[in-house]
Amino acid sequence: MNRRIALRHLALISGGLALIPSCDFSSDDILAAYENLKVTASQKQLLGAISDTIIPAGELKGALELEVPDFILVMVNDCMTSENQVLFSTGLSAFSDFAKNTAGKKFDQLSTKEKEDLIQTGIDLKPTETPEGEKDKAVSYFLNTTKRLTMQGYMASEYIQTEVIPYSLIPGPYNGSALISEIQKPRING
Template sequence: MNRRHALRHIALISGGLALIPSCDFGKEDILAAYDKLQITPSLKKLLASISDTIIPAGEIKGALDLEVHDFILVMVNDCFNEENQKKFSQGLQSFSSYVKENSGKAFDQLTTKEKEAMVLETAQLKGDDSEEGRTKESIAYFVNTAKRFTIQGYMASEYIQTEVVPYSLIPGEYNGAVLISDLQKPRVNG
């Protein structure tokens, strides 16, 4: 190996090692798919928990199982104007601190009933012209938007449209002599 190449490699390695302490590895990365919203993985997890509180799993899959939180983020990122995106993001970021102030625990540490009560409470917040009032208004906007898109995304999911309430583009045949007790799953016609 050439001595010059060896010295060049040593210089590059030592320069790289000198820069490592200046790197900030503690900051959360912003998810690239939702670039307009500045969503971090922890905020995405919080939104998933909220959507799971709105439509929990039971006999059929819940919102978390169908990943409705991704639908919510895509809709807000792609379909909302800049002002509403900012309001949604501020509400999402302020939601966890509001829950912590009012319940003393993080949202994920609350029981199911406490989560439901907190979502209902935050959906009805009223704001005013003060800083705290604008924060409350953005939290209410965020929760109501998340609720609306959770329901929309859940009902439009492939699972609901194919397995729970089968979708049929063309109406079926009419048979007026069938007892109600003999009917199969309802078919939703487009």
């Protein structure tokens, strides 16, 4: 009886090993967290590179460190109309080709200045009434939306609101003769 079980397990393992070469483990799966968007992991990485180019790390943390790409995708997924979601997704998909056609390289291979110029060129695109113009419209919409949401997500992050510019829900006491010094951090919203 033990021999039968051992042979059955051997047959199952052999069948499994025979199927492994036909499996494609290199595919770029669609992220399940964003049900209205069809975003892959490589596209999310590209979005992170774009947002990090818009607000890079320096003395302060950058957009990528504050997970702004997740904020962008959640906002597009939850707060935009289906037409705008399609336009955003189309622009995200077309951006790689736009970068390759405009700069001659992939976005990741460009220098920081070239990335900034490419993003500004994409934001300033004036689409025409051709099929190529539709891609330009999608790329321009994608970059404008990404820039706007990057700034919004960065300024609303916990890091900015607690460490850089302290948030005060209600105004503090009024002191009309206080001098504003370089050391004092500005308070926003009160």
